[in-house]
Amino acid sequence: MEVYVIRHTAVAVEKGICYGQYDVPLADSASQDINELLAKLPDDFDQVYSSPSSRCQLLASRITQHVPECESRLMEMNFGDWEHQKWNDMDQEALGIWMADFVNEKAPSGESLTILFNRVQGFIEEIRKQEFKKIAIVTHAGVIRCIWAYLLDIPLQNVFKIPVDYGNGLIFSLNKDKTLDQIRKTSI
Numbered sequence: 001m002e003v004y005v006i007r008h009t010a011v012a013v014e015k016g017i018c019y020g021q022y023d024v025p026l027a028d029s030a031s032q033d034i035n036e037l038l039a040k041l042p043d044d045f046d047q048v049y050s051s052p053s054s055r056c057q058l059l060a061s062r063i064t065q066h067v068p069e070c071e072s073r074l075m076e077m078n079f080g081d082w083e084h085q086k087w088n089d090m091d092q093e094a095l096g097i098w099m100a101d102f103v104n105e106k107a108p109s110g111e112s113l114t115i116l117f118n119r120v121q122g123f124i125e126e127i128r129k130q131e132f133k134k135i136a137i138v139t140h141a142g143v144i145r146c147i148w149a150y151l152l153d154i155p156l157q158n159v160f161k162i163p164v165d166y167g168n169g170l171i172f173s174l175n176k177d178k179t180l181d182q183i184r185k186t187s188i
């Protein structure tokens with residue numbers, strides 16, 4: 001199966017704000033950004049999956065004439081108490097502990113990268129069993145980085161070395177046998 005994984009378009013959030021699962025609005029350029037992205041995508045997806053976040057749902061609904069399937073495992077990392085807070089205003093000691101081991105440490109009342117990876121891996125393993133020819137997944141940078149880690153067996157501490165721009169993503173083939181999976185294109 002051919003899988004298009006796409007990050008939502010740019011958001012209207014002040015620089016320096018932590019937003020993972022917080023439902024932030026899209027930038028004023030969203031309509032134009034989405035139209036430009038649609039011109040690069042095929043129009044024959046068997047299924048479109050989307051994070052429940054409105055910033056993903058809007059794009060997903062434009063990719064398909066059908067209702068996209070909302071999938072909670074495609075949500076961005078949950079930053080718990082840090083959601084919608086300025087990084088500079090957070091408890092710097094707690095932030096330092098998390099940053100020293102974000103793979104295993106959880107944000108207060110939130111998730112670790114390992115938790116995010118495990119839910120993304122579970123989703124990918126589930127869709128691997130489906131008989132689709134071509135699907136789209138509209139999601140977030142953290143989820144996309146976890147998909148990269150899953151496909152290439154990259155240690156999770158290295159995933160932030162992978163740039164994932166707004167309105168971009170990757171295309172890969174997903175096979176019944178994981179060893180046959182192949183990255184087809186590194187950007188949309």
